[in-house]
Amino acid sequence: MVVENIQTDLQTEATQALDDRVRAAMSHMTMGLSPIALGLATADWWLHLASSPGKQMLLAQRAAQLVQQAAKSTAQPAGESDARFKGAAWQQWPCSVMKESFKAGDSWWREAVKVDGMTRHHRQLMEFFARQWMDALSPSNWALTNPEVLAKARETQGESLRKGLELFVQDLETARNARPDTPAEALEPLPYAVGKDVACTPGKVVFRNHLIELIQYSPATDKVLPEPVLIIPSCIMKYYILDLSPHNSMVKYLVEQGHTVFIISWRNPDASDRDLKMQDYLSTGVLQAMAAVKDNTGASRIHTMGYCLGGTFLAIVAAALGRLKRKKTRTAKEQALIPADLPELASVILLAAQTDFSEPGELGVFIDEEQLAHLRQRMNEQGYLSGKQMGGSFQFLASKDLVWSRNTRRYLMGEEDSSFDLMSWNADQTRLPARMHNEYLTSLFLNNALASGQYRFAGATVALMDIDAPMMVVGTTRDHVSPWKSVYKIHLQTDTHVSFVLAAGGHNAGIVSEPGRPRRSYQIASVEDGAGWVDPDDWVAQTPVVQGSWWEAMDRWIKQRSGAPVKAKPIKADKVVCDAPGEYVMVRYAD
Numbered sequence: 001m002v003v004e005n006i007q008t009d010l011q012t013e014a015t016q017a018l019d020d021r022v023r024a025a026m027s028h029m030t031m032g033l034s035p036i037a038l039g040l041a042t043a044d045w046w047l048h049l050a051s052s053p054g055k056q057m058l059l060a061q062r063a064a065q066l067v068q069q070a071a072k073s074t075a076q077p078a079g080e081s082d083a084r085f086k087g088a089a090w091q092q093w094p095c096s097v098m099k100e101s102f103k104a105g106d107s108w109w110r111e112a113v114k115v116d117g118m119t120r121h122h123r124q125l126m127e128f129f130a131r132q133w134m135d136a137l138s139p140s141n142w143a144l145t146n147p148e149v150l151a152k153a154r155e156t157q158g159e160s161l162r163k164g165l166e167l168f169v170q171d172l173e174t175a176r177n178a179r180p181d182t183p184a185e186a187l188e189p190l191p192y193a194v195g196k197d198v199a200c201t202p203g204k205v206v207f208r209n210h211l212i213e214l215i216q217y218s219p220a221t222d223k224v225l226p227e228p229v230l231i232i233p234s235c236i237m238k239y240y241i242l243d244l245s246p247h248n249s250m251v252k253y254l255v256e257q258g259h260t261v262f263i264i265s266w267r268n269p270d271a272s273d274r275d276l277k278m279q280d281y282l283s284t285g286v287l288q289a290m291a292a293v294k295d296n297t298g299a300s301r302i303h304t305m306g307y308c309l310g311g312t313f314l315a316i317v318a319a320a321l322g323r324l325k326r327k328k329t330r331t332a333k334e335q336a337l338i339p340a341d342l343p344e345l346a347s348v349i350l351l352a353a354q355t356d357f358s359e360p361g362e363l364g365v366f367i368d369e370e371q372l373a374h375l376r377q378r379m380n381e382q383g384y385l386s387g388k389q390m391g392g393s394f395q396f397l398a399s400k401d402l403v404w405s406r407n408t409r410r411y412l413m414g415e416e417d418s419s420f421d422l423m424s425w426n427a428d429q430t431r432l433p434a435r436m437h438n439e440y441l442t443s444l445f446l447n448n449a450l451a452s453g454q455y456r457f458a459g460a461t462v463a464l465m466d467i468d469a470p471m472m473v474v475g476t477t478r479d480h481v482s483p484w485k486s487v488y489k490i491h492l493q494t495d496t497h498v499s500f501v502l503a504a505g506g507h508n509a510g511i512v513s514e515p516g517r518p519r520r521s522y523q524i525a526s527v528e529d530g531a532g533w534v535d536p537d538d539w540v541a542q543t544p545v546v547q548g549s550w551w552e553a554m555d556r557w558i559k560q561r562s563g564a565p566v567k568a569k570p571i572k573a574d575k576v577v578c579d580a581p582g583e584y585v586m587v588r589y590a591d
Contacts, residue, residue, distance in 0.1 A: 034374035041125035048117040059112055066104035073100045084140040084405065089147035098139040106134040121368055128365045141404050149412045156414075163414030171410075182590035192245070192424035195581050199240035201252045203580035204571050205265075207292035211276070211284045213265040213582040214292050215239075216575075217251060219568035221258045226563045227301045227346045228260040230293050232286055234308035235266040236390065238428050238585055241508065242307065244421045248514040250551065257555045258565060259303075262293050264310070268587040269433045274383035276433040278440060282457055283337040286317045291339040296575050301346040303558055307511065308482065309440070311353020315464060315490075316450065318348045320457055322466035333459030345469040347561050349554070351511050352474060352482045355464055355490055356451035357444050361483035367445045375441070379434035386591040387429025422508060431589060451493060464490070470497040472557055474550065476510025477502060488536045491527060499526040499557060502540065503550045515549040522550035 049055060077091040085099050113126040139145035143153075143161070152160045174188070192198045203217035231251070233239040242263065243251040254261050264285065269276065293302055306314030320338065324330065330338070354360065360367070366375075379385050409415045417423070432440075449455040455462045471494065475484030484502055491498055503510045503522040513520050523543040527534070546553070 034371040037368055037370040037374075038125065038129070040370070041122040041129075044118050044122040045113060045115055045126045048115040049112075052115060052117075055115055059108070062111060063108055066108055070100035070104040084138060087148050089151060092147070095139075095145075095147045098145055102134075102137070102139055105137075109134055121364070124362075125365055128362060135404055138404065141408055143412050146408065146412065149408070152413055160414035161412070164411040167414065167416070168411045179590055187588055187590060190424050190428055191419040192421050194238075194240065194428070194585055198244050198421050198425065199581040199585060200246065201243050201249055201255065201580070204575075205577040205580060205582040206262075206296050206571065206575040207289070208577050208582075209284055209288060211267050211280060212289060213267075213577070213584045214289050215263050215265060215580045215582060216296060216571050217255050217261045217263075217580070218571060219260065220252075220255045222568055223565035224258050224260050224568045225559065226299060226566050227303050227561075228262055228293055228297050228299050229254060229303045229305060229558070230289060231261065231263040232289070232304065232306040232310035232314050233264060233266070234310045235281060235285075236309055236430060236432065238425060238430060239263055239265045240581065240585065241422075241425055241512065243581075244425065244512060248421070248512055248517070250512065250514075253514060253551055254555070259555075259558070260297065260299075260568075262289070262296075264289050265582050265584045266430070267584045268589065269384055269431050270589075271383035273433045274380075274435060276436050278436055278443070279337065279457060281436060282313055282317055282320075286313050287337070287339055287342065290317075290342050294341065294343040296572060299343055302343045303347045303349065303561070304345055305349040305351065306353055307351040308353055308507070311350035312355060312444065312450070314348060315350060315353065315355050315467070316455065316457055316462050318345055318469060319462045319464050319466045320460075321345065322468045323460065323463070325468065326466065331459050337458045347472065347558065348467060348469045349472045349558075350474065350487070350490070352476055352479055352487065352507050354444075354482045354486050355493060356486060357448045358451065359483065359486045360445060361486065362480050363445075367441060369446070372438070372441055372446060376434075376438055379437060383434050384431040385434065385437045387431055387589065388591045390432070391426075391429050422512065426508075428588065431591075451489070464493040465495055467494050467496055470499075470561060472499045472501065472554060474501040474503060474511070474554075476505050476507060478506040479510065481507040485536045488539070491533060497526065497528055499524060500539070501550050501553065502543075513549050513551065515552055517549065520549055521545050521547050522553065524550070524553050 074093070074096045077096060080086050080090070082103070089095055090099050109130045110127070113130045114123065118126070143149050149160075201217055203215050205213045206216045207214035231239075231242060233242060243249045246252055251261055251263060266285070267273075290302065290304075293299065304314055304318070306312070321342065324334065324338065375385075378389075406417070410417060443449045443455055447454070450462060450464070453461055453463050471490070473487060473490050475482070475487040477484060479487075488500060491500070501522055501524045503513055504520055505511075505513060513522075523540065523545055525539065525543045
């Protein structure tokens, strides 16, 4: 009997391993997404379309209309809004025919995937993948159908195509040789060196544990505000997105305005960190950093700022501290996870940070039970989500610009990638521990536990209504990661002062929006305690647009909630661990 049980267990393990290998192979063909999730969405669409003769008739009529429209546009070219086809050559026959035919097909498929009766998630998947496939089929992506590629090949006597092939082979070889265990010194150097070109605001690491280094920046003014600013970046990214080049560093800007600035630099995890939990990031990360700020400065109040997932962490911590302040006693778990000597929160600033995940935008494409099970399987094998996997997901969301347009320039036109600080930072990828990432996606994205009052930290549920510090919440107009209307829902979850800022730009460029940068604007309006709900579309319509950088509004907002300036003090020598930018930010992996 024992032998039979052992044999059964071995057979189960062998068959499971076979299933895992097959699913992994299939996932490569579906760009890392679960093929089962895609199959279910396709079946949902097809069955509803097959049982909807009225919709089929409308699509047939729409096809005829689009053909007529394409013929008219070919004969009478008008202004072109699609950046892929703005060149004059696209207005000439036969390229104009290809362009207009493609645009007609693209419009038809965008309507064809919208069928009544489908689940919202399946409809989102179908709309997303219809767009992905049509973007891939664009005539601008192929040498023989792109007149600009052919013209450049003639001008350079084929040199552009030769150079493009050389770049393609080079990238292919780099990808083939990339191994997770490749040492950092063997990796291609970043275009912008960390600590020299970027992340170079003067400062010191003044605290370190297994999860974070805490950097304190040297004062740049004779007097500083008495309340330090603690910045909590997302652990999905290297912290220096907020300390890029000197001209666009938010850290440098705040220091020059008379703020004492601290920032968390998260450790880039490896396989040994597979069991790190969300609770570790909240306790060992955010809360210990708050305690260290008070220990280093003696400040009884601090301003806090969280970016992206760091903002979500900050919202959870602020709510937990508000609850403790109200009830004034601590359970054993609270005593274990929340340091006793913490500063009071003078303010909570959230940058492109979601607290309600019911409408996460296009990231929702990757979130359902099947796809999370698929992702868990991949993470459990290696102990973490690799930076390459994470970066691929973000590229997937904007593949027209980040994949196809880049490939056209690089491989068909023979042009090297342009290099600037934000692109260099984007290439400096980070990992996430398997358990923490699974908890984050399951609790927050899939179950929306934080917004519904079901997320637990330190032995109790977290209610965002417990946040009692004034808040500034920033959304950006073109954010695919944290859509601004989702960020705006903080108004429904809190009952404190909220100043909401809507800044022009995307998830990164909208936040890194320094004074003096052209074509930047923002809207800002405040809601006091108990003022009621304003619909986001109404908010946009009634809130005036301000030209310039929202950083200046943030600086004024913080100063209004700060005490009188005091004489600046140097960083305490006995607290210094090493010079900024520290050691954790330097850790890089091939994957």
